[in-house]
Amino acid sequence: MDQNVENHERLEKLEGIGCSRKRREDPRFIQGKGNYVDDIKLPGMLFAVMVRSPYAHAKIKSIDTTKAKAHPGVHAVLTADDLKPLKLHWMPTLAGDVQAVLADGYVSFQNQEVAFVVADDRYVAADAAELVEVDYEELPVVVDPFKALLPDAPVIRPDLDGKNVGAHGARKHHNHIFNWQIGDKDKTDRAFSDAEVTVAQDMHYPRVHPCPLETCGSVASYDAIRGDLTVWITSQAPHVVRTVVGLLSSIPESKIRIISPDIGGGFGNKVGVYPGYVCAIVASIVLGRPVKWIESRSENLTTTAFARDYWMSGELAADKSGKIKALRVNVTADHGAFDACADPTKWPAGMFHVCTGSYDIPNAHVSVDGVYTNKFPGGVSYRCSFRVTEAVYLVERMIDVLAQKLNIDKAEIRKRNFIKYEQFPYLTPLGLEFDSGNYMPALEKVLEAVDYNALRAEQAQKRADPTCPTLMGIGITTFTEIVGAGPSKSCDILGIGMFDSCEIRVHPDGSAIARMGTISQGQGHQTTYAQIIASESGIAASQIAVEEGDTSTAPYGLGTYGSRSTPVAGAAVARASRKIREKARKIAAHLLEVSPDDLEFDLDQFKVKGDPAKAKTMKEIAWAAYNNVPDGMEMGLEAVDYYDPPNFTFPFGAYLCVVDVHKKTGETKVRRFYALDDCGTRINPMIIEGQIHGGLTEGFAVAMGQELPYDEQGNVLGGTLMDYFLPTSMETPHWETDFTVTPSPHHPIGAKGVAESPHVGSIPCFSNAMVDAFAHLGTTHFNMPYNSYRVWQHAKSLGL
Amino acid sequence: MSKKTIVSFKLNGAAIDVMVEPRELLIHTLREKLSITGPHIGCETSHCGACTVDIDGASVKSCTVLTVQCEGAELLTIEGFAKGGVLHPLQEGFTQEHGLQCGFCTPGMITRAYRLLQENPNPTEEEIRFWMAGNLCRCTGYQNIVKAIQYAAAKMRGETVTTSHPLMAEISA
């Protein structure tokens, strides 16, 4: 047989890196056999419902649970008083603050957890929840972070009274959480005073919610005889949950088993530990029966973890040619009533300091203040790494503001400021080392694909024609993301370094099982991890079972968020596979009676160099591993790897968006969206494309409609799917995707992570397009979301 | 607790009698009493379509119908699609065209698409997008769902079909 054909067939069989392998997860999902948390049913299981505060800020004078407890079918009604003896009425947050599990004398946001009703089924639990009588005394409310910092603002956290130092340093006001600064302030200020041109722009990144289609929930089951606690939980980080539960309950981690079953989307919503989970655990311990708690859609949208809510002021200093000299940023971050941000411990604003973007900016300074308000806690990363969406939004908007001021084309100004290919590795003024990037070819490829000059010509024509009913806007972003948290020297959660792990066991028949510390929420890990193992170890992907999400069997890992699965766990997978391959090499050498150095690895076998007829396949080697290994070698074929990445990875992309905005109605049509992503080595192109479509659609949702506004009384106004925008197939634009490949030099297979770039990169692209539509009328910015009403208001304010 | 009634209907071809409170929603009866956990709950307010089932030849959001309303009805859920181990063309299409990620919307999507193809065996992209607008997906951005439905439609019309994601497209030996 022709060598090429044969190789092709073997590659095809292997289904390794680069293949559009069909997903192993699909058969169960397309047949309705997924196993999501609400599908779990245990003998004797009870159902729980949370009683929540209707007020945003109130003192609780009394709680009367008598009627609820007397209701037939009710087994328990928990309040803070029941949790106090266990010291579980408060719990630590991931950000070094504490959060009330059940309200302890006062509530500080609407829908705060007040009591937990456990009953035979969900109907009885809901009936009984209505019977819990809570006597509130309303207190003044503050939902605006700037007003929260006024001297006479209501005290949102009386429990912090007198604490002038928080987890991240000094607090300057009773509603202040932290101030975090990075960069050289003096040098930056000097660059501004010396600059030929400066621009400044305020912008609000509204409070939004990741809103996965499945809400959060858990089933807790405590076995009083064995002393074992098992919890099924919608968690993106099951091991971290186990550690937190261990800390809270003083049950040793060896007796706690956390299982993340199939998860119906996460997008950052399912990283934290929520009061409902803790209450379900307590109720199960107290009652000796399994307890299920599943939140409703409104509870999900109004209590478990918002994202963003950043008030940002950006400034750029530049010379007249548009070359940027300095960036200065001040942020007021609204964290709600408890600081429950999911950020690495040392960085209370996450990786916001990636905000110098793809540009060679010599000086920068950032200052972020976190503030308490009477809003629900969170600050999670909605399909992005910690605060990266905010950072990228800021710089991608600012560079457009500068372009408009200098009357330079928006593609051209980016080219003038790009970090050049030769400059990598590039140290940013805010202390990050960008490992790789190649921005110019990416942008040029996009401009050519859409015929940028023709688009600008069409725009000029339309602007010149007063009878044209629409405004045309062209948005460009050339963003750099930072993902793969992260090196344990700079990143930890609760003191645990942000490594990740993989364990592989090869069975005697040559098939294998691999277990990881991450957890898929739709990313297709079962499919892609097997591809990495296939390419690295020569075991066909179809022969590899991938398991994750069960803390009793999986090695410890920090979980899946911030696009860290491929950069961190994917690296552990590759390295564990290589350990397998190296042991296999020794066994093959022993079997073939040659030295290991005389062998070369060829897809799925070791061949003797110069005598390729002499070879051993991985299948043969696996069998030998259990009966015929070299002297002194342990039997078996297994490997474990804990990977602590040396650096982050820096995926990038160039996006272009064309919108047509109706002058009289504000209605906006996304005519075209072209997304070029560079995620380094591409493991499964089909899955990458799917992740990009999904990320772009979520970006479209955020830019065009999502927000969780509050009224002055602290009522949340976006708490149902009636009010909170999730795009349907009708509104969602058609996406065009493209790619370049710039592998990460420090990652074992050069991969960088992809799922979040399209979200991070597309939101400013929509904003840039919307602003560009009005740019000739003097608009430099207007805030998201661009629903028709808001756009119409803006058009009207310009006299259109 | 109110008095319970017995409701009888056909579910994926099998005769079912189930005892429910008059207020019980069909989605809860299916999921909690009949072990039909394919249809999911994404909102309980008729917005998301994750709970979609087919009742007497119409797509219905089962969080918005009482079980007692189903007396004598014929119900089809995702569990009734594969026959004798053979996947329905829609199920095949969703896999081949990567029309799902987390899978939470998928049973509702497929059930809704089934109704569409019953009424219109050769829908345009626009028609598909219009018909599917009551089913939300947070993961896929719909583009591959459209392709999955087109794949199934072609297959059901007896045409030859291939995936738009060939295994080795980016690999050369």
Ligand code: FES
């Ligand atoms: S659960 Fe029925 S439409 Fe969402």
Ligand code: FES
């Ligand atoms: S695949 Fe996750 S919601 Fe559609």
